Structure formats: structure tokens, C-alpha cells
Amino acid sequence: MTEPIVVVGAALLSGGRLLAARRTAPPELAGRWELPGGKVEPGETPQDALVRELREELGVEAEPAERVPGEWPLRADYVLRVWTAHLLSGDPRPLEDHDELRWLTPDEIWDVDWLDQDVPAVMETARLAWGKDGSGVR
Numbered sequence: 001m002t003e004p005i006v007v008v009g010a011a012l013l014s015g016g017r018l019l020a021a022r023r024t025a026p027p028e029l030a031g032r033w034e035l036p037g038g039k040v041e042p043g044e045t046p047q048d049a050l051v052r053e054l055r056e057e058l059g060v061e062a063e064p065a066e067r068v069p070g071e072w073p074l075r076a077d078y079v080l081r082v083w084t085a086h087l088l089s090g091d092p093r094p095l096e097d098h099d100e101l102r103w104l105t106p107d108e109i110w111d112v113d114w115l116d117q118d119v120p121a122v123m124e125t126a127r128l129a130w131g132k133d134g135s136g137v138r
């Protein structure tokens with residue numbers, strides 16, 4: 001069996017909020033919200049990829065923290081794995097792949113139109129970060 005391509009998602013947490021990013025491409029994903037990140041390249045660890053992607057996409061330096069338990073299939077050969085992360089420096093800006101960013105409080109977590117495949121990942125992230133899944137406020 002071939003190994004799936006790992007897409008690393010960054011659950012960037014700051015001041016009790018989670019950063020969500022709105023994609024600009026491809027057309028079928030544009031306008032939907034996701035965790036910033038991208039494909040792990042050969043020779044990289046997922047944590048390396050997270051640091052690189054947040055530098056490229058948001059212009060920040062970040063430090064990966066904990067793996068969010070679970071993994072979520074995207075398309076046939078891609079799988080999403082998520083790490084929480086903390087900002088070391090910089091203020092996130094949508095430099096590439098995104099046109100809007102939002103810092104969501106636990107009560108706001110379901111206010112954005114997450115990609116379908118991200119919903120379970122965001123639930124697990126909320127549970128890990130805040131000890132609940134936000135379902136009561138959905």
C-alpha cells in the first residue's frame with residue numbers, strides 16, 4: 001500500500017482563540033474555511049511543514065505544540081493531521097492561499113463555513129484546546 005500524502009493543519013491558538021483561514025483556490029474549495037497548512041514535503045517532518053507553511057501563508061513564526069488525536073481523509077490519497085501551535089512572532093496576514101483570517105472564540109467556532117472534511121478535525125481541536133466541542137453553541 002502506498003502511504004497517503006499528509007496535509008498538516010495548524011490549529012494556531014492565541015489568547016483562547018483559534019485561527020481560521022478562508023481559501024481562495026481551487027474553485028471547489030474557495031470561500032470555505034480551513035486550518036492553515038499544507039502538504040508535508042519529502043524529508044520534512046509534519047512539524048517542519050507546519051512552521052514552513054505558516055511562514056509562507058501568514059508571515060509568522062510559530063511553534064508546533066500537541067498533535068490533535070485522529071486523522072481525517074481528504075481525497076483518495078491525502079490525509080489531514082493537525083497540530084496545535086503557538087505564535088512566536090508576527091501578526092498573521094493572508095499572504096497566499098487565503099483572503100481572510102478570523103480568530104474564533106469557543107463560542108464562535110461554528111460561525112465560519114469550514115470545509116466539510118475539517119469539521120471533525122475542528123471538533124477534536126476544540127476538545128483538546130478548550131475541553132469541549134462547541135456542539136451546544138452550533
Ligand SMILES: Nc1nc2c([nH]c(=O)n2[C@H]2C[C@H](O)[C@@H](COP(=O)(O)OP(=O)(O)OP(=O)(O)O)O2)c(=O)[nH]1
Binds near residue numbers: 009037039074
Ligand atoms: N492546508 C489545509 N488544506 C486542507 C485542509 N482541509 C483540506 O481538505 N485541505 C486540502 C486542500 C488541498 O487540496 C490540500 C492541501 O494542499 P495545499 O494546496 O493547501 O498545500 P500546499 O500549500 O502544500 O500546496 P501547493 O500549492 O504547494 O501544491 O488539502 C486544511 O484544513 N488545511
